[in-house]
Amino acid sequence: MIITKEKPVEEILSYIEPYKSVLVVGCDGCVQPPRGLREAEKLASMIEMARKAKGQEVKVAATTVTRQCCIEGLRNQINVDGYEAVVSMACGIGVQVLTMVFPEVQTFPAQNTVFIGYEEKREGNMYEACVACGDCMLGYTGGICPVARCAKSLMNGPCGGCVEGKCEVEVEIRDWKGEVVEVVKNDCAWYLIFNRLKEIGRLDLYRMYRPPKNWALATGPRRL
Amino acid sequence: MAKERKAFSNLMKAIERGEFVYTGELEPHRSIDLSDVKDWATTLKNTGKIIAANVTDNPRSDSAISSLVAAYIVQRDTGLETVYQLRTADRNRLALLSDILGAAALGLRNILALTGDHTKIGTTPAAKPVFDFDSAHLVALIHNLVYEGKDLDGNEVHGPKPEINVGVAGNPNMDPLEAEVLKLERKAEVGADFVQTQVIFDVEVARRFLKAVEHIGIPVLIGIFPPRSYGQASFFDKYVPGVTVPEEFLEAFKKFKEIEDKERRKEKINEYNVEYFVNFIKEVKKEKACAGIHIMAVGYPDVIGPIIEGVEK
Secondary structure (H helix, E strand, O other): OEEEEEOOHHHHHHHHOOOOEEEEEEEOOOEEOOEOHHHHHHHHHHHHHHHHHOOOOOEEEEEEEOOOOOHHHHHHHOOOOOOOEEEEOOOHHHHHHHHHHOOOOEEEEOEEEEEEEEEOOOOOOEEEEEOOOOOOOHHHOOOOOHHHHOOOOOOOOOOOOOEOOEEEEEEEEEOOOOOEEEEEEEEOHHHHHHHHHHHOOOHHHHHOOOOOOOHHHHOOOOOO | OOOOOOOOOHHHHHHHOOOOEEEEEEOOOOOOOOHHHHHHHHHHHHOOOEEEEEEOOOHHHOOOOOHHHHHHHHHHHHOOEEEEEEEOOOOOHHHHHHHHHHHHHOOOOEEEEEOOOOHHHOOOOOOOOOOOOOHHHHHHHHHHHHHOOEOOOOOEOOOOOOOOEEEEEEOOOOOOHHHHHHHHHHHHHOOOOEEEEEEOOOHHHHHHHHHHHHHHOOOEEEEEOOOOOHHHHHHHHHHOOOOOOOHHHHHHHHHHHOOOOHHHHHHHHHHHHHHHHHHHHHHHHOOOOEEEEEEOOOOOHHHHHHHHHHHHO
């Protein structure tokens, strides 16, 4: 799933300040935490209240689509006629596809797109686990990705910064305002890989030399 | 398991002759003034026993003058051979190739291939880290350039091949040690010529490591750091990843801290360091894989000469 974080509402308000009619578009696709109709309606009413408080009139509505990343779907599912601006609750892809499909209106992001990841449980912590590098090596690393989960993306780790199974690099866990709520050390991906491969009797895979990665496969913008 | 190697540097030639070698360390700063670095290099050279000194490359991701330039200037002006430390944290494969060829053209004969600390822990945490290669890839690249005259994509180097010996870092404090041993096998397989280890205080840790890597057939230089104070010793114990300082060592330094007379305190610390590290080195020297000692204490000349003399006695 694609993990996003809500932008501060002040930022969203500043984008739409010049416009008198705004459509907030949710996405029922893979964006997590969920950013569907409920969240779109919530943002729409926040916009309405904030603008009212300033004595600025605004027409705001909320809707959602199956996936903002599908051009055909967007064309069939929503209509932006009568709106001057669109606010997307989806990832950075959604914002760009809305811009492509409806060039007559300006689309603004309501989310910061953070990473591709997984979650512990509903509304639990989110973890980055794939960077879409285009050349999956999970078959050699016990199903644990060093490209996404090692701070240095090492092919032949661990490095000297692995202490008691933890990475030397501290990571900040931030809330939706972007403020740091906790500083933690991640598990060293190569420590996990070593243990996993040892457990399944495949240390031959750990021992092997893995040549440099072909980053040309990850050079964007990519097309399929 | 280790690849066949040629000796190009004085360091590697001495190892191949079976000499027990000593290397030192130089840490250039974020400055264009290299005078203190050259002074320390001269001190190391004047011991008559230190065959080469490492020149650090942005250690701890703390930005500093180019280690390539510093290694060249020190070697040129002091006559002490340098081990040019090169980390992949800040350079992609093109930049690495450029610097390797540059080093060879300048007459540098040793490179220590490092991945390097993450940029996020250093002076410039907002930097975009590179890590296009890791240290194993850097070893493979240098080996290919030296023996095949080609980079890892098969692009040929025009004219003579660079003549460089490549070292790697070893971490005897890694837990589990098996993970480190297999990693060194990997680095030896792609062409590492020698290993310099992290700081070790505990002779048992050094011995265990040397025995575990003996089958690889790669010469190992054990890293030591005689501390100048209790603070320095306990810093290693507390803050340097994986390094433990034996209790008796810390206890002794704690007592020295109480000596009020500065000169007397210094004398006691020096005496203890010399005795401790002479015994330490004599023990590790017995191990077949141990080719020498890498002395990391920068700016502490009082004990280096006496330690080496004590071992050789």
